[in-house]
Amino acid sequence: xxxxxxxxxxxxxxxxxxxxxxxxxxxxxxxxxxxxxxxxxxxxxxxxxxxxxxxxxxxxxxxxxxxxxxxxxxxxxxxxxxxxxxxxxxxxxxxxxxxxxxxxxxxxxxxxxxxxxxxxxxxxxxxxxxxxxxxxxxxxxxxxxxxxxxxxxxxxxxxxxxxxxxxxxxxxxxxxxxxxxxxxxxxxxxxxxxxxxxxxxxxxxxxxxxxxxxxxxxxxxxxxxxxxxxxxxxxxxxxxxxxxxxxxxxxxxxxxxxxxxxxxxxxxxxxxxxxxxxxxxxxxxxxxxxxxxxxxxxxxxxxxxxxxxxxxxxxxxxxxxxxxxxxxxxxxxxxxxxxxxxxxxxxx
Numbered sequence: 001x002x003x004x005x006x007x008x009x010x011x012x013x014x015x016x017x018x019x020x021x022x023x024x025x026x027x028x029x030x031x032x033x034x035x036x037x038x039x040x041x042x043x044x045x046x047x048x049x050x051x052x053x054x055x056x057x058x059x060x061x062x063x064x065x066x067x068x069x070x071x072x073x074x075x076x077x078x079x080x081x082x083x084x085x086x087x088x089x090x091x092x093x094x095x096x097x098x099x100x101x102x103x104x105x106x107x108x109x110x111x112x113x114x115x116x117x118x119x120x121x122x123x124x125x126x127x128x129x130x131x132x133x134x135x136x137x138x139x140x141x142x143x144x145x146x147x148x149x150x151x152x153x154x155x156x157x158x159x160x161x162x163x164x165x166x167x168x169x170x171x172x173x174x175x176x177x178x179x180x181x182x183x184x185x186x187x188x189x190x191x192x193x194x195x196x197x198x199x200x201x202x203x204x205x206x207x208x209x210x211x212x213x214x215x216x217x218x219x220x221x222x223x224x225x226x227x228x229x230x231x232x233x234x235x236x237x238x239x240x241x242x243x244x245x246x247x248x249x250x251x252x253x254x255x256x257x258x259x260x261x262x263x264x265x266x267x268x269x270x271x272x273x274x275x276x277x278x279x280x281x282x283x284x285x286x287x288x289x290x291x292x293x294x295x296x297x298x299x300x301x302x303x304x305x306x307x308x309x310x311x312x313x314x315x316x317x318x319x320x321x322x323x324x325x326x327x328x329x330x331x332x333x334x335x336x337x338x339x340x341x342x343x344x345x346x347x348x
Contacts, residue, residue, distance in 0.1 A: 002028035003219035005205055008035045008077065012236060015040065015064055017224065018083040018149065019239065020231035022142035027090065029212055029219060030083040031205045035075035038062040039164050042069045043140070047245050049255070052135075052166045061164060065245050068140030068149055071258045075165050078155035078186070080201060082108070082208055084148040092216070093094070093146055100139060101125045104148050107211030108135055114207060115199055126261040134183035134261030152204055154187045154196065165257060168267045172280050175290060176257050176265050181284055183259045200303045262286075263345045270346040273339020274298065277346050281312070288312045288347060297338055306334035312347065 004017070011034040018030055039048055039061055047063060056063050084104065086093055094100050105121050112119035112127065112134065119135075122128045127135035137150030162177035203249060222321040224232075238244060242282040255267035262285045268279045275297030282289040291312045293305050311327040312320070321340045327333075 001219055002026070002222040003209060003215055004028055004030040004032075004224065005209070006030065006221050006224070007201070008033050010034075010038045011038045011062060011075075012064065012240060013232065014075075014081060016232040016235050016239065017228070018085055018147050019067060019142060019235050020228055022145035022147050024228065024231055025087060026085060026146045026228075027087055027145075028085050028222065029129070029209075029216070030085070030181055031080070031208060032083075033080050033201060034075055035077065037074065037160070038064060040064050040066055040074060040075055041072040042138075043067050044069055046070060048166070050166055052164055056164055058318055063245060065239070066140075066149075067142050068147060070136070070138040072165060073136070074157060075151075076101040076157065077218050078153070078157070080152040080154060080204055080208075082150050082152070082212075084212070086146050086148070088146050090146075097139065097148045098124050099186045100148075101137065104215070105135075105137060105150070107208065107215055108137075108150065109153070111204070111207045113185075115187065115191065115204075116195065117187065122261050124261065128260065129185050129190055134185045134187070134190070136260075138346065142256040152187065152208075153185070154199075154201075154204070156184060158184070166255075168255060168278075168280070170264070171292065172255075172267055175280060175282065179259050179263065179265055182259050183263050193257070258299055262333045268346055270342060272297065272338045272342040274335060274342075277338065277342060279321065279346050281347065283317060286316050286318070287314055288317050298336055300334045304331065305333070307331055307333065308343075317348050320347045 009032050014032055021028055039051055039056060041047055043168050047078040051063055094103055101124055102121055105127060109119050109121050109127055117129050119127050119129050125137045126133050134153055135150055140147050158177060158180045167173045257265040264283045266283055267280050275295055277295040279291060279293050281291040291309045293309055299305055307327060311323050315323050320343050324340055324343055
């Protein structure tokens, strides 16, 4: 299999190369890192809904839509990318997606362990250190190929990630930032500055080659040749156009930011007979935390909204109705035109 160990590349090439290889039906492992920051959104996302496009334009941060699913992410040179392109008929590809992730993330888990980070695989596509995600990945079908992309997170700009996202308000942004810090880790954070400094980009990539080699066999070093460069150029014209980026997808009334497997920050709106309900909350392994409820409904007494927020803390989202029933038994309150089904639609 060909190995494209490219080091730092222009940001757009960090995405275009694996799309081009897949279009050409070429197999190979690509290792690279973007020379400048950008935002990358998943194929099924609505760019205008997910990303603060005006802020990104003001700051000169490009935004790119990939042909692989997943969420919006801020990418820069603090992350090292691995991109594996396999033909869809390659017998090494296991059919179930979870088995695929478990198989092809094993080299990355082992790399982290060799650096001293006690990493483990967490279904379906995360690697965690303790309770924090330390690598993200995704799989997509492009042309005749299956593409597996992921990263080693050496360092991460939590503040910039929270800032480039489109959020309902600054309170929600603060919640995203806090949850990112609590649930996303880096090599630098795990090993400290001195420990991380011992692992250069070249050394980490060499370990990736070694570990993926145990799974895929020996690699043949390769460079970006004229045919591949030409295909990248053709894709650049299409994939960096405004038409490709701005595609209306997703539901406008709901906003979710996936932090890691099992952890999401949610903004949801529901129209009940008694008024519009809004909720911002964290869903952590199916449990609700930090709920903030607002809207144009009437509540008697007014402090009952705070009672509801407190009652939801740590409760499974599937038990919203029971939580409200239990609360009603302890406190008498009334929200005209808003029933259990409305709360379940908002919070479950």
